[in-house]
Amino acid sequence: MENNFYFTDHFSDTLRAWGREEIKNAFRKCCAQFEVDSDTHKMPRVDISPGYGGSAHYDFLKLSISPNLEINPGNENESRSLKVAQQLIHHEMVHIFQQQLLGQQNLYALQTWFSEGMAVALSGQPVIWEGNDFLKELDAFEALPDAESYLIMSNHLAFDMSKSPFDSLYAIWGLMFLYSISDGESLHPDYKADDGPHLTATELKRAVAIVRDTPDLGFETALQLHSNKASLTASSIKNEVCSFIG
Structure with a gap:
């Protein structure tokens, strides 16, 4: 497993050791979430370079992490940067x-929206949990001529996630995913305290089943089969998902 990690020369030995452990921790978490055996499941090759972001391709993972990341944080900003990096790796x-x-x-x-929303929710990245904030973000998207193609993104479209309103898109998708696989009628109340993940075993199984059956059934059929919820539309996001927040 140790031979699967490739760092550029920008990283200290300490940060490389931290990175290897965090990647292995994310791998073990995913094994538990997807219910696969961590002893037999193969760790992907992981390339780590400076920056922020990542991309996945079946058995190859590219991660960009700051070589100046402080792994023993001394203030709130450093603690947040460390948490964001951990969530990125898991995502x-x-x-x-x-x-x-x-x-x-x-x-x-x-x-x-489902693929990214699932990665957001399972990694504990932030979702929007306050109804007024959610409506405000939706209103910002509705000002765009092609709002629905971004909110309910079927195939990837390029966008700048550092600019409004796209900077909230992943948090919106995380909430849409939680609505789609939820056991209950409303968002888990603990999201008001921290980002989670706050998913039941049944919800995890439901999400994994949707992924598993999508190649044979198609995404929309798999979603409705396992969640009993139809694919979202712009109007149902505003009505049903907003009601789900409570």
Whole structure:
């Protein structure tokens, strides 16, 4: 497993050791979430370079992390940066597990909002949990001529996530995913305290089943079969998802 990690020369030995452990931690978390054996499941090759972001392709993961990341934080900003890096690693590892369930011929069979929303929710990245904030973000998108194509993204469209309103898109997708696989009528109240993940075993199984069955059934059929919820539309996001927040 140790031979799967490739760092550029920008990283200290201490940060490399931290990175290897965090990647292995994310791998073990995903094994538990997707219910696969961590002793037999293969760790992907992981390339780590400076920056922020990542991309997954079946058995190959590219991560960009700051070589100046402080792994023993001394203030709130450093603590947040460390948490964001940990969530990023887990998020990208979720995509590896999704793709391995889908198979190499169906890597992008999931609709983007579900794929990314699942990675957001399972990694504990922030979701929008306050109704007024959610409506405010939706209103910002509705000002765009092609709002629905971004909110309910079927296939990836390029956008700048550092600019409004796209900077909230992943948090919106995380909430849409939680609505789609939820056991209950409303968002888990603990999201008001921290980002989670706050998913039941049944919800995890439901999400994994949707991924697993998408190649054979198609995404929309798999979603409705396992969640009993139809695909979202712009109007249902505003009505049903907003009601789900409570």
